[in-house]
Every structure is written in C-alpha cells, then in structure tokens.
Amino acid sequence: MPAIRIPTPLRAYTGNQAQISVHGATIGDALNDLTTQHPELRPHLFNGAELRSFVNIYIGEEDIRFLNGLETEIEEDDALRIIPSIAGGN
Amino acid sequence: MNVVLDHQLQQRIFAEMVEAYPNEGGGFLLGTLDGDTVSIADVVHISNTFEAEEQYHRYAMTPQDWARLEDEADARGLTLVGYYHSHPNSPAIPSVYDRDHALPNFTYIITSVQNTGQPSPVEMRAWLLRADRSQFDASTLKIT
Incomplete structure (x- = not known):
C-alpha cells in the first residue's frame, strides 16, 4: 500500500502521524483517500x-x-511526499 | 501562541534581512513546540528563488529546501516550526499573498526593513494562520 509523508505543520490533522498509508491507483485517488x-x-x-x-x-x-x-499512476510500494513551497511577499 | 526567540538569533535574522534589502530574504525556523509555546532553537537562511526582478516584493524557496530542512530538523531532534522573511519598505504584517501560500500550525516571523539613511530592521512580528485560512493572528514574540 502506498504511503504519503505529511509535512510537519499538517500533522496536527493526522493525529501527529508523519506517514499515512493510502489506497488508490493514481495520485488523485491516493489524495482523496488521505483526505477522506x-x-x-x-x-x-x-x-x-x-x-x-x-x-x-x-x-x-x-x-x-x-x-x-x-x-x-502509482504502485503499491511507492513513497509519496507532500512538500510545500514556501513563499511570501508584501 | 507564544514564540520565544533568542536575541542572538534575532540579530542573525536582522543581519540577513538587511543584507537582502531592497529584496526580500528569508529562511526556516527550527525549534520545539510545547503546548502553546514555540521555542526557536536555530534559524537557517535560504536563498530567495523568486525571479530576480520580483524579489523586491516576493520571496520563495524550493520544495527541495523544505524537504532538506524537514529531514535535518528530524535528525537534530527538532521540528520545522516556521519560517521568516522580510517586507522591505512595508509593515511586518502578512499580505494576502502570504496568506494564500501559508500553512496553519506554522510560525511566520516577518521583519520590516526600511531605509532610514541605511537599511534597518524596524519591526519584527510573529503570526499564525487560522485553521480556516481566513486570516493570520499575531503571536506574542518574546526575545530572550
């Protein structure tokens, strides 16, 4: 089952888990499962x-x-990672 | 939220932001979170990767920077607790652009740099995005 690594600030929404196993054949499926x-x-x-x-x-x-x-498309043993791009401005 | 920042680390941020002026500068905050208090243990400067002609009002770092510093924080027993950047010639208040690119549970330290004969840091404030993404709330910044 693919696993997704969660960025530190968002672990407050995953019970402090850094890695979540997900179901899905595509990235979109995996993210839908994650957010479900x-x-x-x-x-x-x-x-x-x-x-x-x-x-x-x-x-x-x-x-x-x-x-x-x-x-x-993703494979069963793929390691996925959510990585923010920090940006700012005035 | 309380944010505790050592005086010497604040001076490092000020020096970096003055050096970046009139462009924006920034970097990551590594530290620890205990209840509603974030204690900054280290600051790591990251080069501004925005297009050069836009750097006077924009700051960006790459996903690779994030991944590297998140892994470094883990290895050092710290947490990636936030990031800092400057607002040249404007207040230390988050912009709409800041909010659109922000995450909750992450401390944003903004330094206003003004040219008062020479570039000088005139204000530093800390902010936290609300969970509903509607706005930032000011944190209490304690310099120790």
Whole structure:
C-alpha cells in the first residue's frame, strides 16, 4: 500500500502521524483517500478540485506536475511526499 | 501562541534581512513546540528563488529546501516550526499573498526593513494562520 509523508505543520490533522498509508491507483485517488481519512487536511491541500499552487506532491524525487499530475499512476510500494513551497511577499 | 526567540538569533535574522534589502530574504525556523509555546532553537537562511526582478516584493524557496530542512530538523531532534522573511519598505504584517501560500500550525516571523539613511530592521512580528485560512493572528514574540 502506498504511503504519503505529511509535512510537519499538517500533522496536527493526522493525529501527529508523519506517514499515512493510502489506497488508490493514481495520485488523485491516493489524495482523496488521505483526505477522506483526515478531512481537515483537504482545505490546506486543495482549492476546490485543484491542488494549491504551493502544494507539491513527490513520488520519490519526482514532482507529479512533471509527470501526469493527479492522474499519475502509482504502485503499491511507492513513497509519496507532500512538500510545500514556501513563499511570501508584501 | 507564544514564540520565544533568542536575541542572538534575532540579530542573525536582522543581519540577513538587511543584507537582502531592497529584496526580500528569508529562511526556516527550527525549534520545539510545547503546548502553546514555540521555542526557536536555530534559524537557517535560504536563498530567495523568486525571479530576480520580483524579489523586491516576493520571496520563495524550493520544495527541495523544505524537504532538506524537514529531514535535518528530524535528525537534530527538532521540528520545522516556521519560517521568516522580510517586507522591505512595508509593515511586518502578512499580505494576502502570504496568506494564500501559508500553512496553519506554522510560525511566520516577518521583519520590516526600511531605509532610514541605511537599511534597518524596524519591526519584527510573529503570526499564525487560522485553521480556516481566513486570516493570520499575531503571536506574542518574546526575545530572550
């Protein structure tokens, strides 16, 4: 079963678990399963149906935006990671 | 939320933000969280990766920076508790852009840098995004 690593600030919404096992054949399925298990995560990952611009999903070293986005297929033993891109401005 | 920052670490942030002026600078805050108190143990400067011509009002770091510092914090028995950046020539108050790119449970320290004959840090404030993403609330910043 694929596992997703949760960034530190969002572990407050996963019972402080750093890693969550998920079901799904694609990244989109896996994120839907993750946010079904932990609904409070969803508004911080998604804006409507779209991933927030500063939220990046990696499979190993690969950013899914350079693969097939939420349609990217995943394998049972894939290690996924949610990595924010910090940004600020005035 | 209370944020405890050592005077010497504050001076390091000030020096970095003055050096970055008139552009924005920033980095990560590593520390510990105990109840409603965040204690900053270290600050790690990260180069601004935004397009050069936009750096006067924008700051960004890469996902690789986040991953590296999150792993480093774990290895050091610390937590990635927040990040700091500067607002050149504007107040130490989060912008709409800050809010749109923010996470809750993460301390945002903003330093206002103004040119008062020479670039100077004039204000430092700490902020926390509400869980409903509606706005930031000011944290109490204690310099020790």
